[in-house]
Amino acid sequence: MRLSTLQFLTFLTITNLPTCTPSTNPTPNPTQRQLQNRSKTFSIGIVLFPGYEPLDVIGPFEIFQSLSTYYPMTISFIASTTGPIPSRPPPIILSPGQPPTTTDHIISMSLLATHTFSTAPKLDILLIPGGLGNMALVQQNDTTIESFITSRYGRLKYLLSVCSGSVVLARSGVLKRKKATTNKGHWRWITQFGEGIRWVPSARWTRDGKIWTSSGVAAGMDMTYAFLEMLYGAQGGLTNVMNGIEYAPHTDPDWDPFSVVWNVPGADPQGSVESCVKPIGW
Template sequence: MTWLCIMEQWQVLNSRSSRHVRTSQTPQTIHHWVRALAMKAFFAPALAVLGQWTHLSSAQSYPFTAEQERNANRTLSVGYVVYHGYTILDVFGPVQFLSALSWPFNITLSIIAKETGPVHSRPPVHHGPNGSEMDMSKMIDAQIIATHTFETAPPLDVIIVTGGVGDLTLMEKKDRSIEDFIASRFDKIEYILSVCSGSGFLARAGILDGRRATATKSVWSHITRGGKNVTWVPSARWVQDGKIWTSSGVTAGMDMMVAFLRHIYGDPVVNNSVNNAEYAPHVDPSWDPFSIVHKVPGANTSIPMQSLVGPLTEYPESSP
């Protein structure tokens, strides 16, 4: 319902009043119509959302875990680590789901970088595998505003590290500020996630030692050089090892985020939010045809190259 609709209703009412309503009654009648329609236009979206929430909150029989109950009744502090040359969807894909869930739950988001202010998605100048200079200055630049530095970041429950071509520049400059931040916060946080090549930072920070992890398959050999005694899983959409979650390339970060949010909040509200976004996530963490596409050593070549996943049901009988 919009103000245009209200005006149309007013015109209909006005035409009716000239035929059926006494002149003395018309202003009052119009006033009530316009007020009622305006109230409906203003409150309808909120009432629709409230109706959904009431419907979801009535799922008393859902077996929430103690961890999910605790997370639902506290404020979750999330920090997203970015740098110049980050991959756009590595950040904004997962943030979409975080944002949607910040209405029913209490979630805060800090964007963390080496310096506050605009952080560019356009990759800085760097050198390719053959040593030649790579100038990507013609690429579209989507900027995100860093709210905190590594020194000023607040206490965090969750850290998410993006991937992006910019990691090559940081490695060339021997800039370990992200790795140092991860290492300094790891024992204090409850969860850490990486998207795409972001797991390279986790590996170089030393927190993947003795653990399982995955990464983007397009530059698999580049990422998996880091870390000691890391079990790199070649065919995986995402991998969870304790409080560490790592995903494959770009869009896999969205699937991992859906799985992570279902893990910490339960299925009902999360699935409803995903369905509202009309997104069909892959729910099998071992589904990874791109490990075959990119010829990753050790990839499971028996998996199907195509998979169609339908919308999530609101109350599945069991979680993956």
């Protein structure tokens, strides 16, 4: 059933929502493996393409950069060419049979690609952002990023996607027989790709083996926190980073009000839309 705006506002008003209460659980001590990871140097790669969603890249990068003051890591920005890569997407077809829509009016920023797909260093962690540029790449039958993923997948320790970046994972084949989620506003377009994927309609992020996928845009920061908590533990550096940047991440992977907002097939319309986030460690 599709919720009208009035129905949705009424739902917010009458639904019994959970009460947020202070946490009584202390941050757990790091495991032996997490302590060992703190002394390892992890090589991180973030893929860029014209039309990437800025926060898909900058949000996780902010956390990576801040945490690198505590634990050793390196980062590479990888694209088809080195140099500045704009966040403005190329012209895209929004309606079948219609000419491409111009994007010249969209404001843009550029990030500097440090490596190409052929010169990228050995990577432990690879992150694929979303953005309208993904749609343009599909329409251009450009599978360069998919080929890069399949060539590196066996040697990666972890593969992450934010937002519609999961369409690249789906098209590359690495999501077969795995669960994943994605941007809820583009759910129907994205989930048509790939075979044998267990798409999760209500999820802030998912983890299946070494693959992590997040919902739309800002959800990438929550996934990044959960991923780094798994890698290093929250106590110490990561808690200091999150409170230092004054960001309280959602820590419940099943919290997903936007699956209700966008009427995603299979989502629970009675799911909680209240946010109970609080600073880490409090």
